[in-house]
Amino acid sequence: MTTIKDSVHDHIEVEGVAESLLDTPEMQRLRRIKQLGTVQFVYPSANHTRFEHSLGVYHLASRALSHLGVEGDAAAHVEAAALLHDVGHGPYSHNIEDVTHRHTGKYHDDVAELVTRGNVGQVLEDEGLDPKRIAGLVSGEGKFGQLVSGELDVDRMDYLVRDAHHTGVPYGTIDHERLIRELTFVDGELVLGEGNVQTAESLLLARALMNPTVYAHHVARISKAMLRRASERLLEEPDIGAEKLRRMDDADLLVGLRLNPSTSEFAERLATRNLFKRAVWAELSDVSEEILTADHEEISELEHDIADDADVDPTSVILDVPSRPSMKESTSRVMVNGEIRQLERESPLVQALRTAQEQQWRLGVYAPQASTKRVGRTAANHLGLDIDGALVKDVRRGIHATLDEFE
Numbered sequence: 001m002t003t004i005k006d007s008v009h010d011h012i013e014v015e016g017v018a019e020s021l022l023d024t025p026e027m028q029r030l031r032r033i034k035q036l037g038t039v040q041f042v043y044p045s046a047n048h049t050r051f052e053h054s055l056g057v058y059h060l061a062s063r064a065l066s067h068l069g070v071e072g073d074a075a076a077h078v079e080a081a082a083l084l085h086d087v088g089h090g091p092y093s094h095n096i097e098d099v100t101h102r103h104t105g106k107y108h109d110d111v112a113e114l115v116t117r118g119n120v121g122q123v124l125e126d127e128g129l130d131p132k133r134i135a136g137l138v139s140g141e142g143k144f145g146q147l148v149s150g151e152l153d154v155d156r157m158d159y160l161v162r163d164a165h166h167t168g169v170p171y172g173t174i175d176h177e178r179l180i181r182e183l184t185f186v187d188g189e190l191v192l193g194e195g196n197v198q199t200a201e202s203l204l205l206a207r208a209l210m211n212p213t214v215y216a217h218h219v220a221r222i223s224k225a226m227l228r229r230a231s232e233r234l235l236e237e238p239d240i241g242a243e244k245l246r247r248m249d250d251a252d253l254l255v256g257l258r259l260n261p262s263t264s265e266f267a268e269r270l271a272t273r274n275l276f277k278r279a280v281w282a283e284l285s286d287v288s289e290e291i292l293t294a295d296h297e298e299i300s301e302l303e304h305d306i307a308d309d310a311d312v313d314p315t316s317v318i319l320d321v322p323s324r325p326s327m328k329e330s331t332s333r334v335m336v337n338g339e340i341r342q343l344e345r346e347s348p349l350v351q352a353l354r355t356a357q358e359q360q361w362r363l364g365v366y367a368p369q370a371s372t373k374r375v376g377r378t379a380a381n382h383l384g385l386d387i388d389g390a391l392v393k394d395v396r397r398g399i400h401a402t403l404d405e406f407e
Helices: 017-022 025-032 037-041 050-068 072-084 093-104 118-126 131-138 142-148 154-167 176-181 197-215 218-234 242-246 250-259 264-272 296-310 349-360 369-382
Strands: 002-006 010-014 183-186 189-192 277-283 318-320 333-336 339-342 362-367
Touching (some): 025 050, 025 118, 037 093, 037 218, 050 142, 093 218, 093 242, 142 154, 154 176, 218 250, 218 264, 218 277
Antiparallel strands (some): 002 010
């Protein structure tokens, strides 16, 4: 058994197959991938990694299994899946996942190739575990897959607390000990026991508050969009494919961007935090359905049209259209009067938080600071937006600022 000191959970005891997996190159690579990607440009202390998060998920999974009375082979498979759940992440975590997915059709939880072969596959087989079963658990399959990837999974419980701890933002601080203690299986479904509507609401509220202040902060979104654009250009080079890109770590990608003439400017901007600025920041109600449903090619076309009409370099206009607001946690299941019910049926908070999410949603157009006014007006015309409402005004820092405006 190995005991590891953790910044969130204090001491984590790692044993069995998890201990054998720790030193595989696939797991060690996660030490070099930041959990929150470009959020570090907003919160300098957000330098925690996918490796420590994976340890935290393993720890919480072990505690949950113990509480649920799950032992032996079933527990070993779930613990291995919990530790390996992020082994498929590419550099900068989720930041360029959409780029690699367009080329490979795979997201970070498509880990079958990593856990069935190579070092990880060999360790699992040596320990008598089924790699394919573990890959299924990572993607949320079966009864115990809900614990690894679901509405009440231990992944969410760890990252909310860990991200809050490392950013210094208190909104993600949840009572994960109570959440684990109240988990139970009813007819194969993972639910929270009687009297825990508020416990489920706390998870929902934490995620809803962390989103605008951390995950979707405008500086994090701009730097993510720049990294995504640079990665797309890098993939146009003959010697770098999407499979190679998704197996890089953060440093590999940054070096690759620096060494390539077509991406070196982006690399320099990211390295020195000389980021693009907001030219347009438009609300959901002002954006047409055509723009909301536009695919990658259509967005690229719009970017080129805006750049042409604004007479700026095509690489210096980025149109960022987030997905529609969603709230996966609202479907969490809670026992109420002996009946399994979805949280959204029992909580008046759900609709209020959905409304808040829609009000916080913004379409962004980003450009170098010198051209934001020209690009903003051109973009607003192309996108059919109200210029007065969509263009970004100068704001005195700290005066009447909203949660997503501070830097």
